[in-house]
Amino acid sequence: MDLIAIITIFVLAVFVGFEVVSKVSSTLHTPLMSGANAIHGVILVGAIIVADHSETNLELGLSVVAIVLATINMVGGFVVTDRMLEMFKGKSGGRANQNSGDKK
Amino acid sequence: MNRTIYDLIGLSAGVMFILALKGLSHPRTARRGNILGAIGATVATVAVFFYASEGNELPLNNLGWILSAIAFGVLVGVPAARKVQMTAMPQLVALFNGVGGGAAALVAIVEYLKLGDSASTGVVIATVFTVLVGCVSFSGSIITFLKLQELMTTRPVVFPGGRFIIAATLLGTVASAVWVVIELGTTPLLILAALSLLFGVLFVLPVGGADVPIVISLLNAFTGLTVAAGGYVLDATLLIIAGTLVGASGTILTRLMAEAMGRSLFGTLFGAFTAKPQEAGAASETRPVKSGTPDDVAILLNYARRVVIVPGFGLAVAQAQHTVRELADLLTEKGVDVAYGIHPVAGRMPGHMNVLLAEANVPYEQLSEMDEVNPTFPQTDVALIIGANDVVNPAAKTTPGCPIYGMPILDVAQAGNVIFLKRSMRPGFAGIENELLFDPKTTLLFGDAKASLTKVVGALKAL
Numbered sequence: 001m002d003l004i005a006i007i008t009i010f011v012l013a014v015f016v017g018f019e020v021v022s023k024v025s026s027t028l029h030t031p032l033m034s035g036a037n038a039i040h041g042v043i044l045v046g047a048i049i050v051a052d053h054s055e056t057n058l059e060l061g062l063s064v065v066a067i068v069l070a071t072i073n074m075v076g077g078f079v080v081t082d083r084m085l086e087m088f089k090g091k092s093g094g095r096a097n098q099n100s101g102d103k104k
Numbered sequence: 105m106n107r108t109i110y111d112l113i114g115l116s117a118g119v120m121f122i123l124a125l126k127g128l129s130h131p132r133t134a135r136r137g138n139i140l141g142a143i144g145a146t147v148a149t150v151a152v153f154f155y156a157s158e159g160n161e162l163p164l165n166n167l168g169w170i171l172s173a174i175a176f177g178v179l180v181g182v183p184a185a186r187k188v189q190m191t192a193m194p195q196l197v198a199l200f201n202g203v204g205g206g207a208a209a210l211v212a213i214v215e216y217l218k219l220g221d222s223a224s225t226g227v228v229i230a231t232v233f234t235v236l237v238g239c240v241s242f243s244g245s246i247i248t249f250l251k252l253q254e255l256m257t258t259r260p261v262v263f264p265g266g267r268f269i270i271a272a273t274l275l276g277t278v279a280s281a282v283w284v285v286i287e288l289g290t291t292p293l294l295i296l297a298a299l300s301l302l303f304g305v306l307f308v309l310p311v312g313g314a315d316v317p318i319v320i321s322l323l324n325a326f327t328g329l330t331v332a333a334g335g336y337v338l339d340a341t342l343l344i345i346a347g348t349l350v351g352a353s354g355t356i357l358t359r360l361m362a363e364a365m366g367r368s369l370f371g372t373l374f375g376a377f378t379a380k381p382q383e384a385g386a387a388s389e390t391r392p393v394k395s396g397t398p399d400d401v402a403i404l405l406n407y408a409r410r411v412v413i414v415p416g417f418g419l420a421v422a423q424a425q426h427t428v429r430e431l432a433d434l435l436t437e438k439g440v441d442v443a444y445g446i447h448p449v450a451g452r453m454p455g456h457m458n459v460l461l462a463e464a465n466v467p468y469e470q471l472s473e474m475d476e477v478n479p480t481f482p483q484t485d486v487a488l489i490i491g492a493n494d495v496v497n498p499a500a501k502t503t504p505g506c507p508i509y510g511m512p513i514l515d516v517a518q519a520g521n522v523i524f525l526k527r528s529m530r531p532g533f534a535g536i537e538n539e540l541l542f543d544p545k546t547t548l549l550f551g552d553a554k555a556s557l558t559k560v561v562g563a564l565k566a567l
Contacts, residue, residue: 003226006336006344013332013345016122017352024129024357026364026473029321029454033357034197035128035138037324039121040331040350041200042145043208044174046338048152050214051173052164059214060166064173066210071177072184073204074149078142079185080196081128084459085135 034081041074110155113147114342120144121346125353148342190460191420194453195252198320202245205327208334209238209300213293215337221288228288230336232281235293236300238330241323243304248320251312252452260312260507270306277303312507317453318361318369325354364448393529396547398556401488402563404521404547405431408485410441412477414514415457416450418491418527422553425464428490431561432466444470445477445487445514447495474514481518489516490525491553497538506536522546525556 024032047070051063120140127137156162164170181200188196212234216223223231250256263269280296311319328350335343362369405411419428432442444466450457458471472480481487489496500511516522522545529541540546549556 009341009344010332010348013348014352017125017349017354018356020122020126020349021129021353021356021360024360025131026360026448027455027458028129028131028134029357029361029364030194030197030317030456030459031134031138032125032128033321033324033354033453034193034200035124035141036328036350036354036357037197037201037204038138039124039141039145039346040204040208040324040328042117042121042148042343042346043204043211043331043334044145045148045152046211046331046334046340046343047207048149048164048170049157049338049340050211050218051166051170052157052160053218054166054214055218059217060169062210062214062217063166064169066207066214067170067173068177068180069203069210070207071174072181073200073207074145074181075178076181076185076196077200077204078138078145079182080188080193080200081138082135082142083185083188084193085138086463 031081031084038077041077044070044074105154113151117144117148117342118345195249198245198248201324201327202242205238205241208330209235211334212337227337228285230333232284234330234333235297237326239297239300240304241326243301244308244323247305247308248316261309273303321358321361325351328354393541393548398559398563401523401549401560404486406567410484411486412443412445412484414445414489414492416492418553420451420460424554424557425460427554427557429464429466443472446471447474447514450495478515481515484519486521487516487519488523493538499536524548525553
């Protein structure tokens with residue numbers, strides 16, 4: 001892909017990134033950070049691509065480590081964010097029974 | 105699958121990430137947003153398995169290794185995220201962010217090893233950026249993890265000549281980066297990686313106390329940019345979009361968090377270099393404090409008209425959110441006006457207390473933000489501070505040069521009585537003595553927050 005196309009994507013994505021989170025209450029700072037954290041776990045795609053390309057054992061070894069780390073980042077990130085956001089589920093009703101379920 | 109379809113799937117994943125961030129910015133849609141992000145990431149990951157890049161065939165090479173590595177990552181990541189205590193979430197996020205940065209750096213290194221001399225200058229520069237920032241994010245996040253987990257001191261670590269060592273490391277890092285671009289070789293790249301790791305450690309060490317969450321957010325933005333650069337190296341548009349989104353939104357978020365704490369971002373990152381060393385509090389620690397019994401506290405609360413509960417990290421540690429709600433309910437029944445004063449950074453992260461109290465089903469209307477609750481303290485009879493310290497420490501207003509100076513605090517000193525439930529006289533996370541503890545109108549009740557609250561509830565019922 002040519003450089004101008006990449007710069008275009010980059011600049012537009014910067015503005016979108018600024019725009020979508022510009023007014024967020026402090027209550028949501030932590031879950032938002034955690035969710036964004038999970039999204040960059042998509043580096044997993046990159047790790048799989050380099051594992052596919054790998055020719056030497058060193059390359060394969062490093063890519064396998066990268067896949068493990070990226071998977072932890074992505075999957076763990078989304079799960080932990082979901083747990084943080086449990087507070088916002090069912091605000092209108094059904095809170096009592098959820099509570100008893102959570103307590104184990 | 106041909107390239108067009110593959111790219112369109114990548115684009116749709118990118119759109120899902122945008123909607124995910126958008127959703128996460130509003131309480132009502134936050135959960136849906138997160139799930140949408142997870143779907144986007146899953147779709148993008150699955151698609152790679154069905155796309156053969158030029159000159160390659162399906163299935164992917166090393167498929168067994170790839171699938172086993174993913175399975176292993178899931179087996180590590182999911183239980184960690186499921187089982188972690190609410191109190192330990194911030195450090196887990198830091199850790200997840202760090203491994204993401206590490207993964208991006210590794211991806212760039214592997215691609216560089218493979219490309220060798222055939223890499224274009226643009227790709228080499230992007231590789232250098234990915235390795236540098238990815239390594240900084242990795243080692244920096246590990247240090248924030250160790251700090252929050254209290255495996256190392258939570259205070260700023262400043263050593264003689266520290267700023268020169270940091271400056272020298274940074275210079276060395278940049279020099280080796282230039283070296284890689286000019287010379288193209290594995291050795292310079294590994295030196296760059298080592299120096300970047302060292303710089304990450306040195307960069308985070310001087311940051312202490314309440315500023316750590318801001319640094320986590322900043323490192324999160326760094327990792328985003330790393331992923332974007334990695335996307336350029338691999339010619340993967342989705343990585344560029346996702347990484348840039350996280351980098352940009354993470355930067356804004358970092359600024360918002362810094363603002364919520366009344367800090368400039370610059371001051372947070374470099375504050376430790378300029379802050380004067382603390383005056384030793386050894387003499388003051390022997391001053392008398394007034395400690396009370398659960399009965400004393402119960403009586404104060406019982407005859408109050410208005411009580412503001414200020415929760416902090418101690419509440420989270422003791423898992424006392426249900427007990428505090430019981431106490432608040434009891435007081436409300438007795439006709440006492442109860443509110444919770446939530447400092448934006450009470451606990452270890454913004455929103456930490458809201459999450460915790462919501463878990464105990466505390467009515468949302470009772471949670472007041474700092475700006476709402478501060479003007480009401482003069483009409484408040486009792487401020488009940490549970491395991492918080494720095495967020496009510498008047499030193500933030502009165503002692504220029506202390507690490508939290510300038511941070512907005514909850515003005516509990518304006519209330520008629522102040523009750524501290526504390527484990528010990530140990531200073532808070534920022535490591536600063538709290539003058540309010542020695543104030544004549546302050547009563548201290550030592551012990552685990554949950555145990556203390558249970559006793560107070562018992563005493564209140566007996567009244």
